Amino acid sequence: MSAVGSARSQGMVGCHACRLLVGLSSGASAGAVCPRCRAPLHSRKVNSIRRCWALLFGAAILYIPANVLPIMTTKYLGNSEPDTIMSGVLFLLEDEWPLALVVFVASIVVPLLKLVVLGYLLYSVQSGSSWRALDRTRLYRIAEAIGRWSMVDIYVVTILVALVRLDQLASVDAEIGVVFFGAVVVLTILAAQSFDPRLIWDRMEESNG
Numbered sequence: 001m002s003a004v005g006s007a008r009s010q011g012m013v014g015c016h017a018c019r020l021l022v023g024l025s026s027g028a029s030a031g032a033v034c035p036r037c038r039a040p041l042h043s044r045k046v047n048s049i050r051r052c053w054a055l056l057f058g059a060a061i062l063y064i065p066a067n068v069l070p071i072m073t074t075k076y077l078g079n080s081e082p083d084t085i086m087s088g089v090l091f092l093l094e095d096e097w098p099l100a101l102v103v104f105v106a107s108i109v110v111p112l113l114k115l116v117v118l119g120y121l122l123y124s125v126q127s128g129s130s131w132r133a134l135d136r137t138r139l140y141r142i143a144e145a146i147g148r149w150s151m152v153d154i155y156v157v158t159i160l161v162a163l164v165r166l167d168q169l170a171s172v173d174a175e176i177g178v179v180f181f182g183a184v185v186v187l188t189i190l191a192a193q194s195f196d197p198r199l200i201w202d203r204m205e206e207s208n209g
Contacts, residue, residue, distance in 0.1 A: 013041045045196040049122060055191035056118055062184045063111060069177035072157050084177060106152040107181070114150075114188045117143040118195060130203045137197050144192040150185045154178060 012023045013032070017039035024032055024041070032041040070082035083091070085107050092100035121140055124131070157174050 013043050015039055015041060016045065044198060044202075045194065048194055048196040048199065049126060052118065052122055052191050052194040055187050055194060056115060056122070059111075059184050059187035059191060060115055062180050062187065063115065066111075066177060066180035066184050067108065069180060070175040071177035071181060072175055073173045075171045075173070082175065085181070103152065103156070106149050110146055110150050111184055111188060114143050114147050114192070118188070118191055121195065121197075121200070125199045125203075128203050133200050133203075136200050140192075140195065140197045140200075147185070147189050147192055150188075151182075154182055154185070 012021050014021050015034040015037065018034060018037040020034055020036045022032075022034060022041060033039065034041055067085055070084050071088070072083055074081045074083065085103070089100050089104045089108070092103060117139055121136060124136060157172075157178055
């Protein structure tokens with residue numbers, strides 16, 4: 001069974017905006033635009049690895065204050081109780097362990113795994129690895145799909161701040177940790193979007209060529 005080449009090897013380019021597959025004549029890729037949406041055409045995302053590393057490093061740096069600093073302060077009868085993500089998980093663990101598990105996985109495990117997965121994919125591409133390209137592509141798709149669910153902690157804080165407003169009796173205020181956590185989620189989403197999974201297969205094509 002003969003190997004099937006990539007779209008680029010067949011003289012075709014996929015539009016990053018509308019996903020249209022466009023056939024180009026030899027040497028015509030520079031400055032070409034999509035005939036449907038007029039977006040610039042590139043056989044690979046421009047500076048994909050460099051931009052992804054930059055966003056990933058930024059997210060990794062912000063991940064520390066996002067988990068160390070409080071994300072909200074609960075005020076009840078004059079007493080203030082700041083909560084980090086982990087302290088919130090431990091509090092929920094006492095009575096609502098399923099909810100505690102959801103918050104722990106979505107807010108702590110998923111962002112960390114996404115940092116590790118994207119870092120591994122970038123390293124494998126830069127090192128020219130051709131090992132299990134299909135599995136690495138699937139790993140990227142999973143990381144890209146689940147990353148947005150990390151925002152569950154932001155949703156919880158937003159709802160609590162809006163609902164718990166009992167004047168002097170009780171209130172919930174968002175803290176600086178929410179900003180860092182939101183930045184981590186956004187940066188990891190942008191990093192995943194910046195990474196071009198077709199780079200994984202370029203090494204395979206070179207090896208078969």
